[in-house]
Amino acid sequence: MLVTVDEAERHERELEDIWETKGGPFFGWFISVDHKSIGKRYLITSIIFLILGGLEAAVMRWQLAQPDMHVLTPEAYAQLFTMHGVTMIFLYAFPVLSGFSNYLWPLLLGSRDMAFPRLNAFSYWMFLLAGIAMYVSFIAGRAPDNGWFNYVPYANGTFDPGVNIDAYALGMILLGISTTVGGINFIVTLIRLRAPGMSLNRVPIIIWGTLTASLGNLFAVPSVTLAFVLLWFDRTYHTHFFDSTGGGQPLLWQHLFWMFGHPWVYSIVLPAMGIVSDGLPVFCRRPLVGYSVVALATVSTMVLGFGVWVHHMFATGLPVTSLSFFSSASMVIVLPSAVAVFAWLATIWTGRPQKHVTAFLFFAGFVILFVIGGVSGFMTAAVPADWQLTHTYFVVAHLHYVIIGINVFAVVGGVYMWFPKMTGRFMNETLGKWSFWLMFIGFNIGFFPMHIVGLQGMPRRIYTYPADVGWGTMNLIITYGAYLFAMGVLLFLINVVISRIGGKAAGSNPWGGGTLEWSVSSPPPPYNFKLIPIVARRHPLWEEELGEGQDRSSTNAKGFLLNHGRETLGTTMLDAEPDVILKMPGDSLTPLILALALSAFTVGLLFKLWIVFGIGGGISLLACVFWLWPERSLSQVER
Amino acid sequence: MRAVSLVALLAGISPLAQAGNPLGIFNNAGQDAQELSRLVALFGGVSIAVIVLIALLLISAIWHRRTADTTGGRPQRDEGGMPWIYWGVGLSAVVLIICMLFNLKTIAATSTPADDDGALTVHVTAHQWWWELTYQDPDSHKVFLSANEIHIPVGRKVKILLDSADVIHSFWVPSLAGKMDVIPGQTNVTWVQADEPGVYRGECAVFCGAEHARMEFRVVAQDPKDFAAWRSHQLEDAPQPQDAATLRGRLVFESRCAACHTLRGSSAAGMAGPDLTHLMDRSTLAAGVLPNDAGHLAEWIRDPQKQKPGTEMPQVPLSETDLAAIVAYLRTTH
Numbered sequence: 019m020l021v022t023v024d025e026a027e028r029h030e031r032e033l034e035d036i037w038e039t040k041g042g043p044f045f046g047w048f049i050s051v052d053h054k055s056i057g058k059r060y061l062i063t064s065i066i067f068l069i070l071g072g073l074e075a076a077v078m079r080w081q082l083a084q085p086d087m088h089v090l091t092p093e094a095y096a097q098l099f100t101m102h103g104v105t106m107i108f109l110y111a112f113p114v115l116s117g118f119s120n121y122l123w124p125l126l127l128g129s130r131d132m133a134f135p136r137l138n139a140f141s142y143w144m145f146l147l148a149g150i151a152m153y154v155s156f157i158a159g160r161a162p163d164n165g166w167f168n169y170v171p172y173a174n175g176t177f178d179p180g181v182n183i184d185a186y187a188l189g190m191i192l193l194g195i196s197t198t199v200g201g202i203n204f205i206v207t208l209i210r211l212r213a214p215g216m217s218l219n220r221v222p223i224i225i226w227g228t229l230t231a232s233l234g235n236l237f238a239v240p241s242v243t244l245a246f247v248l249l250w251f252d253r254t255y256h257t258h259f260f261d262s263t264g265g266g267q268p269l270l271w272q273h274l275f276w277m278f279g280h281p282w283v284y285s286i287v288l289p290a291m292g293i294v295s296d297g298l299p300v301f302c303r304r305p306l307v308g309y310s311v312v313a314l315a316t317v318s319t320m321v322l323g324f325g326v327w328v329h330h331m332f333a334t335g336l337p338v339t340s341l342s343f344f345s346s347a348s349m350v351i352v353l354p355s356a357v358a359v360f361a362w363l364a365t366i367w368t369g370r371p372q373k374h375v376t377a378f379l380f381f382a383g384f385v386i387l388f389v390i391g392g393v394s395g396f397m398t399a400a401v402p403a404d405w406q407l408t409h410t411y412f413v414v415a416h417l418h419y420v421i422i423g424i425n426v427f428a429v430v431g432g433v434y435m436w437f438p439k440m441t442g443r444f445m446n447e448t449l450g451k452w453s454f455w456l457m458f459i460g461f462n463i464g465f466f467p468m469h470i471v472g473l474q475g476m477p478r479r480i481y482t483y484p485a486d487v488g489w490g491t492m493n494l495i496i497t498y499g500a501y502l503f504a505m506g507v508l509l510f511l512i513n514v515v516i517s518r519i520g521g522k523a524a525g526s527n528p529w530g531g532g533t534l535e536w537s538v539s540s541p542p543p544p545y546n547f548k549l550i551p552i553v554a555r556r557h558p559l560w561e562e563e564l565g566e567g568q569d570r571s572s573t574n575a576k577g578f579l580l581n582h583g584r585e586t587l588g589t590t591m592l593d594a595e596p597d598v599i600l601k602m603p604g605d606s607l608t609p610l611i612l613a614l615a616l617s618a619f620t621v622g623l624l625f626k627l628w629i630v631f632g633i634g635g636g637i638s639l640l641a642c643v644f645w646l647w648p649e650r651s652l653s654q655v656e657r
Numbered sequence: 658m659r660a661v662s663l664v665a666l667l668a669g670i671s672p673l674a675q676a677g678n679p680l681g682i683f684n685n686a687g688q689d690a691q692e693l694s695r696l697v698a699l700f701g702g703v704s705i706a707v708i709v710l711i712a713l714l715l716i717s718a719i720w721h722r723r724t725a726d727t728t729g730g731r732p733q734r735d736e737g738g739m740p741w742i743y744w745g746v747g748l749s750a751v752v753l754i755i756c757m758l759f760n761l762k763t764i765a766a767t768s769t770p771a772d773d774d775g776a777l778t779v780h781v782t783a784h785q786w787w788w789e790l791t792y793q794d795p796d797s798h799k800v801f802l803s804a805n806e807i808h809i810p811v812g813r814k815v816k817i818l819l820d821s822a823d824v825i826h827s828f829w830v831p832s833l834a835g836k837m838d839v840i841p842g843q844t845n846v847t848w849v850q851a852d853e854p855g856v857y858r859g860e861c862a863v864f865c866g867a868e869h870a871r872m873e874f875r876v877v878a879q880d881p882k883d884f885a886a887w888r889s890h891q892l893e894d895a896p897q898p899q900d901a902a903t904l905r906g907r908l909v910f911e912s913r914c915a916a917c918h919t920l921r922g923s924s925a926a927g928m929a930g931p932d933l934t935h936l937m938d939r940s941t942l943a944a945g946v947l948p949n950d951a952g953h954l955a956e957w958i959r960d961p962q963k964q965k966p967g968t969e970m971p972q973v974p975l976s977e978t979d980l981a982a983i984v985a986y987l988r989t990t991h
Contacts, residue, residue: 396700
């Protein structure tokens with residue numbers, strides 16, 4: 019079974035032929051199930067949503083720059099802050115990490131694709147359609163306008179009639195499907211598709227991050243889907259789940275939403291923390307300090323994350339005993355976070371940081387922003403302090419330090435790091451440093467004063483404020499800072515475009531990284547690995563340098579060829595012993611058709627277009643049958 | 658007060674405890690608010706110390722002196738890193754536990770219900786976008802309504818019952834107490850206490866629709882004697898019109914405004930809008946949006962949507978003379 023690299027090279031054309039997406043650039047785009055294309059689509063789509071959300075923020079910051087401004091009407095402002103939140107949290111922050119994970123997982127794990135390639139494509143299409151659904155009402159003239167957490171009863175038809183909230187509900191249900199199937203795919207991929215020898219304690223930290231996020235989402239997403247379905251019943255059929263006049267409970271919405279919402283926050287930061295935990299070692303020229311404790315901290319953060327949702331509800335009048343419990347539980351998150359911070363610091367201290375590399379700057383800047391976002395969370399976890407801080411700009415500051423500091427900085431650093439792998443070209447380092455400093459300085463000028471203006475009593479979600487409350491100066495500084503930050507992001511995007519066209523050529527391992535993705539060419543071939551390697555260490559490419567023991571990974575020496583159609587190797591759960599050759603499905607249009615039909619089904623249901631509902635449902639069923647129809651090429655054969 | 662300022666100063670956030678921010682959280686005027694800001698200052702101080710410490714560690718981790726690199730950038734294993742995690746997490750845990758104890762102590766101190774018996778109770782009903790007030794009393798003849806301006810006696814804990822007429826709001830007077838959400842279908846309770854006479858500003862803190870930004874109120878803390886006088890004055894009807902102009906004003910008011918407003922002393926008894934019996938005793942109109950003077954009152958009645966877009970108050974078509982008459986009448990409602 020094991021063949022040497024010389025022999026594999028003779029089969030290169032054959033593998034290329036098996037794995038390449040056919041059908042030309044147009045049709046091929048719709049049928050591809052290649053995790054690398056899907057990953058890049060996720061990245062690009064979510065960054066387009068980042069730009070949209072950023073533009074929305076830019077208009078809001080103009081409105082708030084001074085007291086009593088009239089750039090926006092109250093209604094327009096409400097739509098903008100809602101769409102800004104929805105876009106950034108649901109359409110950017112998580113999908114962008116799915117982009118990295120989709121692109122990187124098989125490359126990091128030594129596999130030829132994800133466990134369920136068609137499901138992967140389906141997950142992307144559902145995400146795209148959910149995003150479109152949420153934006154359609156914007157184009158139709160009235161977007162969701164009740165904030166991203168969409169509290170009832172304001173979200174009921176009585177106070178907020180129209181299609182806007184329905185469109186949000188629809189989008190969230192579709193996105194829930196996308197997230198769930200995506201999560202299942204990551205979990206099974208981790209369990210089954212690691213290269214032989216890559217036992218569970220040898221996978222990179224980003225794998226731990228995405229795995230934890232995926233598991234968390236499987237438990238969290240049903241809660242929000244249920245909430246939106248019940249809301250839709252309330253709005254459409256006048257049920258009273260959340261309507262206190264009919265015996266319902268407005269607080270039920272808050273519980274259902276935050277039981278999902280808080281784990282979701284961890285799922286948009288843990289994979290990003292994984293990017294940094296894997297990135298810093300490359301640029302500090304040493305393995306991560308405390309790999310095991312960092313992996314455990316990642317998982318325990320999510321476990322704790324399921325027991326803290328009430329800290330969004332400290333001012334709702336719940337009993338004090340319950341508040342004390344959730345307060346202490348929220349504070350305990352300090353400990354796994356401290357594990358990560360000190361692991362990063364120790365990695366930098368005991369390593370040799372390449373301080374002139376842009377990616378390193380982003381990762382190092384991330385560390386301090388992580389701490390600022392963390393301690394302000396620790397402050398709001400204290401119930402009595404939160405009674406003053408909640409619903410104010412202090413919380414706005416906190417959540418932006420978390421989402422920009424921990425997500426965006428890690429993501430941009432990750433792009434600088436893996437862009438050469440994805441495109442075969444370096445990004446421009448001069449522009450890179452400019453973009454880092456503009457983003458870092460602009461971000462802190464723009465968002466740190468939000469803590470102060472929050473302590474000065476400025477509530478969230480106000481479209482204007484009077485002059486005599488003394489918030490004008492801080493808000494002007496915030497607006498300037500935010501625009502500076504936006505310029506930094508713009509510079510980064512320009513850098514992406516010009517580097518894609520004319521960046522310096524990068525080899526297979528431009529940064530001298532130690533994990534498997536750096537062992538294949540840049541960009542990687544459609545089949546990822548000529549030979550599926552046997553892994554002996556956590557850093558297969560650093561074995562000589564680190565000099566640990568005798569046995570060596572077989573990267574680019576010998577491995578499994580698997581050239582009888584699309585195949586990859588299935589291994590056992592803990593120790594990754596070779597177990598079975600998995601037959602992989604080919605490219606297919608079915609995921610797109612199912613996604614479209616399922617969206618039509620949901621649109622029909624929500625807007626009571628029964629014909630659309632029926633046709634969508636029918637095609638969905640047919641597509642599922644077609645999808646699951648046994649294929650000879652996918653059946654196991656003895657060999 | 659001084660202790661709070663001191664801690665705040667230590668935390669480097671004392672510039673925030675300034676008079677220029679009437680809604681700032683460090684201008685406390687009551688015991689509970691003081692407990693809260695002391696905890697904010699303590700946690701803030703710890704947080705700032707942590708940020709500074711980690712920033713210094715990060716900077717020195719990057720730039721500290723290293724032996725010359727002889728490996729040409731090859732990765733190396735240095736086993737010296739783990740103590741960072743042991744010490745870092747260990748020390749964090751100690752600080753964390755101390756902070757948690759302070760947290761629980763403050764929770765206990767600020768959430769112990771005050772003695773309910775005989776406490777002055779104000780029932781606040783939040784509306785889009787104003788505050789209806791009912792001063793409760795065991796004697797039903799002494800119950801009266803008001804809006805947007807809560808008078809309380811200094812030195813006493815006043816019980817606030819919170820109900821909503823429509824959506825979720827949040828009741829917040831930063832100088833006197835933390836927030837309490839106002840949720841339809843449940844009556845939340847909070848307490849306010851002012852130790853010094855003064856006017857303390859409050860606002861709605863949860864998004865409640867278009868004019869969430871302009872849903873202010875005021876708490877006027879008075880000497881107990883002044884408060885008692887104010888209270889008994891509120892129980893009286895509005896003065897009777899003394900001249901032809903105000904008499905006409907009352908007639909117009911009764912025919913055009915009575916569907917929504919109550920004004921004791923006239924026949925107007927509507928319930929949808931604020932009780933206007935002693936409107937002129939309040940300092941603002943439309944929940945803090947406009948100062949309460951003749952000009953603004955006329956502007957407000959002429960076109961409420963222009964002053965506060967989205968407000969539930971409709972634009973009632975009125976001739977200029979009718980408008981002037983209503984204003985003249987309302988100006989007498991002391």
